[in-house]
Amino acid sequence: MQAKLFSTYSIKDLTLKNRIVMAPMCMYSSENEDGKVEDFHITHYVSRAVGQVGLIIQEATAVTPQGRISSKDLGIWSDDHIEGLSRLTKQIKSYGSKTGIQLAHAGRKATVEGEILAPSAIPFDENMKTPKEMTREDIHDVIEAFKQGALRAKKAGFDVVEIHAAHGYLINEFLSPLSNKRTDPYGGSAENRYRFLREVIEAVKEVWNGPLFVRVSASDYHPDGMTPEDYVTLSRWMKEQGVDLIDVSSGAVVPARIHAYPGYQVPFAEAIKHGADIPTGAVGLITTGIQAEEILQNNRADLIFLARELLRDPYFPKTAAKELGTAIEPPKQYDRGW
Numbered sequence: 001m002q003a004k005l006f007s008t009y010s011i012k013d014l015t016l017k018n019r020i021v022m023a024p025m026c027m028y029s030s031e032n033e034d035g036k037v038e039d040f041h042i043t044h045y046v047s048r049a050v051g052q053v054g055l056i057i058q059e060a061t062a063v064t065p066q067g068r069i070s071s072k073d074l075g076i077w078s079d080d081h082i083e084g085l086s087r088l089t090k091q092i093k094s095y096g097s098k099t100g101i102q103l104a105h106a107g108r109k110a111t112v113e114g115e116i117l118a119p120s121a122i123p124f125d126e127n128m129k130t131p132k133e134m135t136r137e138d139i140h141d142v143i144e145a146f147k148q149g150a151l152r153a154k155k156a157g158f159d160v161v162e163i164h165a166a167h168g169y170l171i172n173e174f175l176s177p178l179s180n181k182r183t184d185p186y187g188g189s190a191e192n193r194y195r196f197l198r199e200v201i202e203a204v205k206e207v208w209n210g211p212l213f214v215r216v217s218a219s220d221y222h223p224d225g226m227t228p229e230d231y232v233t234l235s236r237w238m239k240e241q242g243v244d245l246i247d248v249s250s251g252a253v254v255p256a257r258i259h260a261y262p263g264y265q266v267p268f269a270e271a272i273k274h275g276a277d278i279p280t281g282a283v284g285l286i287t288t289g290i291q292a293e294e295i296l297q298n299n300r301a302d303l304i305f306l307a308r309e310l311l312r313d314p315y316f317p318k319t320a321a322k323e324l325g326t327a328i329e330p331p332k333q334y335d336r337g338w
């Protein structure tokens with residue numbers, strides 16, 4: 001029997017050749033600090049395409065310069081970024097993989113020079129800068145930046161856009177009552193706290209009609225924070241907005257110790273998949289083909305996102321196929337000895 005991990009998966013007009021996704025991972029490796037794709041990024045991402053990963057999601061890519069986690073992040077805040085990104089997508093696709101980009105704003109976790117922005121003027125911890133509470137104009141400008149980022153992603157040839165609403169970055173900061181203490185229509189009730197994300201999704205959808213993913217942190221791991229149940233409700237609503245898949249991570253809106261063990265976030269992906277009736281991606285300490293296959297066979301998620309395992313083994317699909325007693329096609333360039 002063909003392993004489900006190696007079955008195709010379609011979203012809208014896009015078909016992935018397998019269920020293996022490279023999770024977004026910032027490499028903090030832009031020597032020139034201008035957010036442009038460099039040789040390193042081509043080598044890094046394209047190796048995973050040679051390794052036959054179905055979908056490669058580029059790291060958190062900043063929609064504004066001040067929304068970078070670090071000055072060595074990739075960016076998409078200017079039309080000048082399109083050329084390098086196009087080179088990258090073209091090369092990834094030449095090996096039969098599909099490409100996604102995670103559009104991001106770091107909010108109060110930005111470590112760049114100058115003013116940083118957040119829903120409320122509360123620093124992440126005592127070592128970080130105190131952010132400026134965003135004005136309505138700032139909110140409008142950042143939403144517009146997400147929209148322009150999505151438009152540039154389209155021009156650069158990406159197949160999937162993923163909105164980064166997790167890990168305590170700007171959108172997550174609006175969602176969580178731990179970081180959002182606003183008293184205007186963007187804070188207070190759940191509906192108000194979700195407004196910023198809603199407006200980002202609406203703006204992105206004005207220019208992007210391809211597959212749209214949203215990455216969430218399904219738990220704040222804090223008694224006063226967002227819970228997995230809150231995210232089931234939010235995901236049901238995102239489905240109605242036309243979001244195609246929820247990439248389910250957790251934590252990092254406030255400093256908290258997380259007990260991570262193999263597959264520790266899979267229950268969140270499973271709860272959202274069934275509770276909100278929307279496809280999900282599972283991520284977090286998934287490291288073997290057997291583990292990935294079990295998640296899919298038990299219908300706990302639709303796609304398997306791998307981060308660190310793909311840093312260790314760019315050929316994970318080949319390794320997993322062997323483990324599952326099957327074989328996969330090599331890239332055509334390797335067909336004499338894969």
Ligand SMILES: Cc1cc2nc3c(=O)[nH]c(=O)nc-3n(C[C@H](O)[C@H](O)[C@H](O)COP(=O)(O)O)c2cc1C
Nearest residue numbers: 023024025026059060283284285286306307308309
């Ligand atoms: C070096 C590194 C960079 C990361 N950068 C991002 C990022 O840009 N965006 C994001 O949503 N998650 C990021 N993550 C989290 C991963 O996508 C993933 O959720 C996490 O590492 C758990 O998966 P794993 O156990 O397979 O590594 C990063 C993780 C690592 C190790």
